[in-house]
Amino acid sequence: MKFEKLVERCLHLIPVLLGVSVIVFVMMSTTPGDPVKIMLGDQNASPAQEAALRHDMGLDLPPLERFGHFLLNSARGDFGLSYFHRRPVIDVITERLPATIELTLAALLIALAVAIPLGVLAAVKRNSLLDKAATVASLLGVSLPGFWFGILLLIVFAVRLHVLPISGRIGFDVSVPPVTRFLLIDSLLAGNLPAFWNALRHLLLPALTLGLPMAAILMRVTRTAMLDVMRQDYITFAEIKGLSRRRILFRHALKNALIPTLTVAAMETGSLLGGNMIVETVFGWPGLGRLVVESIYVRDYPVVQTAVLLYALIYVLLNFIADLLYTIVNPKVQL
Numbered sequence: 001m002k003f004e005k006l007v008e009r010c011l012h013l014i015p016v017l018l019g020v021s022v023i024v025f026v027m028m029s030t031t032p033g034d035p036v037k038i039m040l041g042d043q044n045a046s047p048a049q050e051a052a053l054r055h056d057m058g059l060d061l062p063p064l065e066r067f068g069h070f071l072l073n074s075a076r077g078d079f080g081l082s083y084f085h086r087r088p089v090i091d092v093i094t095e096r097l098p099a100t101i102e103l104t105l106a107a108l109l110i111a112l113a114v115a116i117p118l119g120v121l122a123a124v125k126r127n128s129l130l131d132k133a134a135t136v137a138s139l140l141g142v143s144l145p146g147f148w149f150g151i152l153l154l155i156v157f158a159v160r161l162h163v164l165p166i167s168g169r170i171g172f173d174v175s176v177p178p179v180t181r182f183l184l185i186d187s188l189l190a191g192n193l194p195a196f197w198n199a200l201r202h203l204l205l206p207a208l209t210l211g212l213p214m215a216a217i218l219m220r221v222t223r224t225a226m227l228d229v230m231r232q233d234y235i236t237f238a239e240i241k242g243l244s245r246r247r248i249l250f251r252h253a254l255k256n257a258l259i260p261t262l263t264v265a266a267m268e269t270g271s272l273l274g275g276n277m278i279v280e281t282v283f284g285w286p287g288l289g290r291l292v293v294e295s296i297y298v299r300d301y302p303v304v305q306t307a308v309l310l311y312a313l314i315y316v317l318l319n320f321i322a323d324l325l326y327t328i329v330n331p332k333v334q335l
Contacts, residue, residue, distance in 0.1 A: 013316055020312040021074075021305065025067050028301050035059065035083050035299040057083055070305065080302040084295065089302045093288060093310065098181035099169055100280070100287035103210065104272045106203055110211030111218055112265065118215075119222025119261075120254060123230065134219060141216025150209035150282045157205060167284030170199045206283040210276055214268045221264045225257035266322035270315035 036054050045053075054060050058069065058080075073080060079089040122131040157164045169183060170176070174195050176186045184203070187196035229235065230253055238248045277289035284290075288307055295303040 013313065016316055017309055017312055018071075020309060021067075021071065024305050024308045025063075025070070025301075028299070028304055029063055031296075031299065033299045035301065038298050039083065057081075070302075074306075074309070079306040082295075082300055082303050084298045084300045084303070089306045092291070092303060093306060095181075096286060096288045096291045097310075099183075099285060100273065100276060100289060102182050102184065103203065103206055103276060103280070103285060103287060104269065106207035107210035107214065107272055107276075108265070108269055110207055111214035111268070114212070114215035115218035116222055116254075116258075116261070119219045120226055120249065122219070122223045123226030124249065126227065131223075134223070138216040138220050141213045142220075144213065146209060146213060147278045147282055149213065150206065150279055153205050153209060154282070164205050165202050169202055169286055170195065171202075174198050206276075206279050206285050209279050209283070210272055214272065217268060218261055218265060222257060222261050225260045226253060229253045229257045262322045266318040270311075270318050273311055273314055 035057065036050055036059065039053070040050065051060070058066060061069070070080070077090075081087065082089050082092050085092050118134050122134040125131055154166060158166045165171070176183055176192060176195050176199075177190055179186045179189055183199040184196060187193070187199055235248060235253060238252055273289075276285075276287065277293050279285070280287045280290040281293055288310075292304060292307045294300075295307070
């Protein structure tokens with residue numbers, strides 16, 4: 001039964017990815033701007049040269065035919081050539097993807113490390129000064145625009161205090177042999193602690209910019225779930241049995257309160273991957289989000305379509321992973 005459910009959930013990916021492909025193709029096709037003219041710029045190319053380049057890029061085909069070619073090639077794992085980089089799209093994306101994954105995981109760790117303890121404490125000490133302060137902080141975190149918060153952190157820690165770098169993923173004078181393309185891991189594998197510290201300092205500000213607003217959302221969800229669980233009969237029964245407060249909180253209450261937190265965390269992690277475009281641009285982070293922004297400006301259709309498809313795939317998979325985690329946190333829950 002579980003295997004059938006897994007297959008069913010996997011089949012749901014097909015219409016989702018197809019719908020995303022149609023939407024992105026239509027939006028990019030109707031966006032003003034000609035990729036050929038953008039690429040040629042002020043080179044005073046002749047009409048024949050423009051036509052040759054347009055044919056080489058496949059832009060002389062009817063839109064439906066271009067979309068059909070994209071779908072058929074994508075099914076074979078061929079996402080075409082980047083108009084701007086003149087390289088396979090999959091190579092361009094895989095070069096940038098590790099930076100985005102590293103940033104997303106760091107933001108997620110910050111969010112969980114802040115949100116879950118604060119949410120539990122706010123629920124246990126309901127209506128206390130700590131609870132009110134956490135509520136106000138969460139409201140601010142949800143309300144502040146990400147780009148504005150990132151610029152504020154840059155002004156304070158990079159411009160004023162000079163304790164953290166302004167942009168980039170690592171210093172220009174630091175080199176790390178690429179093994180996994182995750183700089184923190186590669187620097188540790190190379191035994192280069194100065195490079196690890198340098199990469200960590202570059203990572204901190206963008207990770208805080210993404211992680212703290214997410215922590216505000218997760219903290220409110222955890223607090224609400226904990227308050228709801230603490231009113232359940234089995235918690236009262238555990239207290240009557242004389243179980244310690246710590247055991248009741250962590251063995252019974254928190255375990256069940258984490259279910260809605262996992263749901264929101266999975267959704268917010270998917271949002272991090274898509275929403276980090278602005279943050280990566282602000283901090284000059286060489287990730288997939290910045291690549292998508294750059295590709296939109298130059299009308300690099302294959303890169304944008306493939307990246308958005310990847311975002312959709314990861315978003316659906318994260319929700320599926322959250323469903324699997326439900327069965328671990330609470331065995332009564334089934335797929």
